[in-house]
Amino acid sequence: MASYKETEAWKEADLAEDRSFRPTRAPGSRRKAPFYKVLQGMPIAVDAFRYGTIPGVTAYFLTHAHSDHYTNLASNWKSGPIYCSGDTASLMIHMLSVDPKWVHPLPMDVPTIVPDSGGVTVTLIEANHCPGSCLFLFEGPQTVHAGDSAFKSPFVGSGKTFRYLHCGDFRASPYHVMHPAVRGKQIDHVYLDTTYLDPKYTFPPQPLVISACAELARRIVSGEWIGAPDTNGKRNSTMDAWVIPPDKADDIIMKQPKDRMLVVVGICADCILLAQLFLAIAQALNTKIYCNAHKAAILRCQSDTELHALLTEDPSDAGVHVVPLNMIVSDKLKAYVQRFKGTYSRVVGFRPTGWTYTPPSGSDLSPSILSIISRGQSRSFTHADLRPMQKSTFAVQMYGVPYSEHSSFFELTCFAMSCDWVKMIATVNVGNERSRAKMAKWVECWEIDRKRNREVIVRPRAADYW
Structure with a gap:
């Protein structure tokens, strides 16, 4: 034309x-x-x-x-x-x-x-x-x-x-x-x-983000340190203060036998999105996935036997819950985990969306094609790049995830x-x-x-x- x-x-x-x-x-x-x-x-x-x-x-x-x-x-x-x-x-x-x-x-x-x-x-x-x-x-x-x-x-x-x-x-x-x-x-x-x-939309490759979320969830739930020490031997106190250090985990768990962490993944209305993300987290934690009956029926329309095997109708039997995206805010997550008092006492929520991503200050928004490719391929992304959102606490942690299933x-x-x-x-x-x-x-x-x-x-x- x-x-x-x-x-x-x-x-x-x-x-x-x-x-x-x-x-x-x-x-x-x-x-x-x-x-x-x-x-x-x-x-x-x-x-x-x-x-x-x-x-x-x-x-x-x-x-x-x-x-x-x-x-x-x-x-x-x-x-x-x-x-x-x-x-x-x-x-x-x-x-x-x-x-x-x-x-x-x-x-x-x-x-x-x-x-x-x-x-x-x-x-x-x-x-x-x-x-x-x-x-x-x-x-x-x-x-x-x-x-x-x-x-x-x-x-x-x-x-x-x-x-x-x-x-x-x-x-x-x-x-x-x-x-x-x-x-x-x-x-x-x-x-x-x-x-x-x-x-301005230069979020990391999807496979790296999925792997980072799964690894972060595993470390938080298992009580491992999240970040490596810096050059002075200090750790990221903002994040690591929320994790039970391995050398103290036994004592704390003995005192609080029900101190279990629930992982919650927010999804938009089109609930077949993000299946790869919450499936990877569940596999890393070796746990089941719970969502309401309506969403579960839609997920079962997919020919994914691994996903089907992990779905459960019992929320207490699942360490990963799939909820609406607007649930990933502090007050709603606090109320949500209270519903499972005696089973879960803490919650970590992942809020995945590409629309919340903003480029670093000073980013070149008119780059050459060569620089677009070289910069993109030089970027990495691990669990340490995921940062807690505002109003996160020891009991209610939230992470914004630069994730999209669009290019x-x-x-x-x-x-x-x-x-x-x-x-x-x-x-x-x-x-x-x-x-x-x-x-x-x-x-x-x-x-x-x-x-x-x-x-x-x-x-x-x-x-x-x-």
Whole structure:
């Protein structure tokens, strides 16, 4: 799409996403789908359920089971077949009572022909976001002008093969660019999760954060020192004063046989998030996981036997509890642990969210691509980097965790510099021209650097992070 047409298409999309518009049951009164919700030249829509029956679309795809992606999908859905992963299919049927006749789970990592698509195949790739989430790699010809956009493709009917990678929400990793379906192929359009396409979002790699939280929980519960001595032999009194030193643990435990620590992990409303985090903590503590019956039923829709084995309906039998994110404040945690008086007397809460992260003072918010990569790869993260939140005490400890299951700015840069693409299409934070312009500048920077260094692939630090 030429730059002028692209600008006009975004203006059209702005009108389509007008928040003041309220669709009615009258004929033709439906919200129009913006161009980035329907694949160019293909009868395929992705995460576009809020737009109802879209003209020309014969296949509706769902990247994952988060409410902002399945908005308006309900038991009365009848606009067409829904394609997704097996775990997401189970969740849609369980949570939304969607008629199973519309839900078509697809295998992971295997090219599958999309029915009534004119010969398009799709490959599902693990998104590294939440259980069941996936990227879709579509490959095939452009055969139809589907959707509501007035801007049509000149390649419909040409027979040329196009490749579109739709990322939905994802946490970019080396796995994605090295996947056999992606590696060595040129991607015409990447529909990119741009939640954190801003240099201020530079939180650590997810695997390091998960490991750090699990190790911190283990040390606190077991009574080990948290921090190593500094150069003068002194310890971090702020943190270590809350831990029972190993040499005194026996005496204290003899006096307080019920002085047990409960670990609480806060999660947002979309409770399938963060499963990797609380599962890792539970495994480090060798304990069960408790959450309410509603959340447990949703978690059991996932094909994760390790998680299933650790879930329990008895809160007293679990050293890790999963609660709403807004519970991770001192007064609520104090009241929560009081409910289990006689079983637990202390509590440590983890509050994971990427939105609370702020860059260190003096951070360069206009770095070069090279410095983005070098700085990102020089950062480490361990349990010692987790700091107690305000109002934490010996009995009620709280830790803010710089955690997100969306790609950080650094990870987006590594992803963009490590795969072959023609155009990036933002799918998040696209509601105003100023936001789009800021993101477009970074996409342009990636494109310029890639042209200078055609063989650039960012060397991974591990198989699952850069």
